[in-house]
Amino acid sequence: MKLPQGIRVLERGWLSCNNILLDEAGSTTLVDSGYGAHAPQTLALLDQALSGTRLGHLVNTHCHSDHIGGNAAIRRRHACRVSIPEGEAPLIDAWDEAALILSIADQRAERFDYDATISPGEILRMGGFDWQAIAAPGHDNHALMYWCADERILISGDALWENGFGVVFPHLFGDERAFVTVRTTLERIAALGARIVLPGHGRPFDTTEAALERAFTRIDSFAADPERHARHALKVMLVFALLEKRSLPVETLPGYLEQTPLYGEIDRRFLRKGSAALAEYLVHDLQRAGAVRIEGCCLVPA
Ligand SMILES: [Zn+2]
Structure with missing residues (x-):
């Protein structure tokens, strides 16, 4: 699949999420930083991809361990700005290891500082394109997706993968509406009519309708049998x-x-x-x- 010039996906595995690089002369943005244990590997991949230039901005889709684990190391190396979804800010400020699903799940991340928060509806300039932040509650109620209307490309985080979506954590913590919330987010994605989806895990895909169909079937089966x-x-x-x-x-x-x-x-x-x-x-x-x-x-x- 051909991505517009300036958009690169460093496809990782499951422990580390994908790293999405959005190049623009003088200011490259990275979306999500992988898992902490992989931080040296992430730094090396980034060095190679940037061929000696400095990263300008690191943006997160949400603050789970496999998406923020490289934040501290990348900020140290590149002295880049770091922006997180506004709903995650209180958890990061307090470094609430339970709410961040770190300690309680035997997961780790290095504490990091951020410079700005992103709210739903906000437009970010990344890689020479405008990307609108869209709320994607369900897997993580504070998660954001980033939507490039000009290219009809969606950075979906863990809200939609080619085959499924991330665990619905709020449901595990007792939010009985959580499956309905996931469905609403999937409907929001369907309404966008994305040509290409760049997911948090797995390869980028252009079969959005089929992926959504699988995701709807999956959330309905979870709702029927929690x-x-x-x-x-x-x-x-x-x-x-x-x-x-x-x-x-x-x-x-x-x-x-x-x-x-x-x-x-x-x-x-x-x-x-x-x-x-x-x-x-x-x-x-x-x-x-x-x-x-x-x-x-x-x-x-x-
Ligand atoms: Zn996640």
Whole structure:
């Protein structure tokens, strides 16, 4: 797929989100900075992409660990401006590790400073194009997407991927309207008529209608069966943790689930299995799905 000149996507994996570079003579903007453990790799990729020039501006779609983990390191290296969605500012100001889903999910990010906040409706000049910030509540209620009307390109963050969208965290914390909120955001995306979507994870795609159809089907199935979403969330979180740790002794998994508050909270609210049965379920189901395998006594990402 051909992107307009000046728009580049550094496609990463699941632990780190994609980094989107918007070039403009003298002032390049980066959207999202990846996971903290990957910060050296992100800096190197950025150095290569910028071929010696300095980054001017770092913008975030939302403040989850895999999108802000490189913020501190990039700001140090490039002395760039950093802008975050306005709804995230109180969490970042207080560095609220629970609300940022860091400590409670056994995830990490280096604390960073920002220079400005972005509110929905605001227009940002990035890479020689105007991008409108659009509220994208659901996966993260403070998340923003960035919409280039001239090119009909959407930077969607975790609100829409080619195949799905990010875990609906507010639902896990008891917001019963959260699935409806996701649906509303998907409808907002559908109304844009995007030609190309640059997602937070996975490759850029131009099959927006098909992706939306899959996303609507998925959110409806979660709404019909919230336990399904809870199981999905637990699996996503565990695979994410394994990608960082690389391996975890299987026998320590029940203890790990007990120590990491979000697993227990999801289990108590939706599944009521207890840590031993939950560990057994997760190992079995993730192996069956081909997402993890057992090497010796350890669980490793496949
Ligand atoms: Zn996210």
